[in-house]
Amino acid sequence: MADKIIIENLSLTYADGVESLRNISLNVPENAVSVLFGPAGGGKSTLLRCLNRLNDLTEVRASVGRILIDGENILDPKTDVIALRRKVGMVFARPVVLPMSIRQNLTYGLELAGENRKSRLDEAVERSLKLAAIWDEIKDRLDDPAIALSGGQQQRVCLARVLALQPEIILLDEPTSGLDPISTGKVESALQELKKEYTVILVPHSVQQAARTADYAAFFLQGELVEYGEGKTIFTTPREKRTEDYVTGRFG
Amino acid sequence: MEKTLNWREFLITRLVRASGYSAIVFVALIFFFLLREGLPTLGEVPISTLLSLRWYPIENYFGILPLVTGSIMVTLGATMVAVPFGIGTAVYISEIAPRWMREILKPLVELLGGLPSVVLGFLGILVLSPFVRTLLDLPTGLTALTGSLLLGGIAVPTVVSIAEDALDSVPRSYREGAWALGATRWQTIWRVTLPAAKSGVLTAIMLGVGRAIGETMTVMMVTGNAPVLAVTPGSLFSPVRTMTATIAAEMGEVANGSIHYHTLFFIGMVLFIISLAVNVAASSVVFRSKQRAERVLS
């Protein structure tokens, strides 16, 4: 399988001097679910936010290394970050629906990009809601305020909102942390469908979820990438003692 | 498409930032114009005249001491009214009043803040000053006292709203801690809540005083406007004239560029510097306590 993203020797320091990533090198294959897991504060979310340059919003003092997506270094100052963020979509830990109708939530990104043909927008709404496995539940009330949906539905609308932009890479930062088991199951099975077309990178909210969903898994500890490999291997016969201790529940 | 978007973004960002900076520009401009029109006074009027006891511009007496003492007298009086009633009302609203009472009181106090000062001055002339005159058996009801009472009322909303904010932001756990130790609500208010909100209450008092010094129309209408030195307690019951009222009453009738004109600007400059000092002091109290709170939290 081809590598969609190549991370080379990435280190990152925040403005207050806290080092949050140390010399990370990682290849992310396309059409697979890659999982970044480990205890809190390990640098998983930070890495995720580097991939669509959302870190630009916080004060990063220094970053070294390269992140290549389709061969282009996105950390280059000349990168068009707007185009990058359309290509690399992100779902956050808490479902954040925008204060507007469900339909407007879904078309928001497209309208920002200048798309205003109604047929295109309607088409995108239906396609992305189906992909996020929520079309049947809410197709009759697309013009209701999105806030009226349940937490699980909101999170799938957020996923659909990303899909509407037809990205190539989808980043998910603990997308099921606030959801009940049934909603979690729906999101996880949607991911298995999505990986056929997209490159999916997930920060799971538990080791169990990591083990359930991972094609590839990377274990992060205190800003360091400890071990990276196929999910099967990492969760059954890891090479590193620290990985084994974590996945068997000895700490974390 | 991308290009025009970036261009628009660039332009809007610049405009928005310039608007933000405009506040600094305005303060600087105001100070500049006050200096420009006010400073020539120092060359035209000898300092000894300026610090004399007689304000009678037609005969070139430009002693501003009566005006300064007039302002101080009226402001002190207003403070005596506004501070106890303002803080008392704030404590009542934030600590004692039931919810429905709070919902009535807060908008009413806000309403007082919105009453035009000229309306209060008008009622001061027609209602309050005859009352003061007959009650205290004075030759006229247009006195420093009348001005103080009304000014106190005008400063109350400022004191209440800032003090109430400060009391409100004292964490509930402080109060619960005191109650758990057996303190009554009354003791908690005096020994825990008020001390914890000290800097905010102090700011409230300072800004209230600042509001009173700067008030113009009401004092001009009800204090009688006699430029006499006001330093004895007795002058509270006689007419006085404040700095603000002097500017308002006389600026309309002076020739531009005359000594009198420059002197009125000079008085304005003094008022500006007083309000600058009060506000910088008040805001530094707020800043300092905020920093302390941040240190405790982190």
Added chain:
Amino acid sequence: MMRRLRLNRHLTERLGFISLTLMAVVTVVPIVAVVIYILSQGLPAISWEFLADFPRDGMRVGGILPAIVGTFYLTIGTAVFSVPLGIAAAIYLSEYAPDNALTRLIRIAIINLAGIPSVVYGLFGLGLFVLFLQFGTSILAASLTLSIMTLPVIISTAEEALRAVPQPFRTVSVSLGGTRWQGIQRIVLPQALPGILTGVILGLERAAGETAPILFTGAAFFLPRLPNSPFDATMALPYHLFVISTQVPEMPPQIQYGTALVLLVFVLGMNLVATTIRSRARARRQW
């Protein structure tokens, strides 16, 4: 011994609460009394003629139309300058300003603008707009003066309203490929609009009731006609009330109270609109 102590404590608390309650009552009752008194004294003066006619016979007869129209013009004029500038400044402070010394300086400047005595604004307006820029004693000069005075009220309330819009909306907008301004324009501003409007109206309410800043920048003692350009001076309700209660001897009290009533209705009406918008918006908020 213990018992007596406790009794004393509770007695103190009782007395303390009662005295604080009395203080609040003494603070609030006069406000209500003022409004009711002016209503009752002023209502008999109100008639079509009073509202729609010019003052006659040394202003002792007739109506106050020019003052009403003038205050209306001044309020609009103030809004034209202060609303866009104030909202833009609030957007800068809430959405763009870095946490540095310059931003702190802006905040100190705003606090100071709020504290400058209104008559000093009048002097400034006279110095800059009337004389230096040669606008003369005019609606334009008075509106500009009132605008700068109103600015801090608008900036601080608008900033508060903008900051109340949850941060994640902005992050989501950016993550969907939006620029910072697109997020502000499409999400933050619409959500903050009711709060901003409330602040704007409260600021303009103050401007409408002010006298000192317009004394030497735009107010006219008496005009036999309505102003027909921004460079004309104008009558205004608060200044007119000042004039007829201090400068004109033997003024019929009815006209004085009537004028006070119209001014009060103008100002309190704005206040009512502002508080209604605020409470409506709170009830409808989606976050």
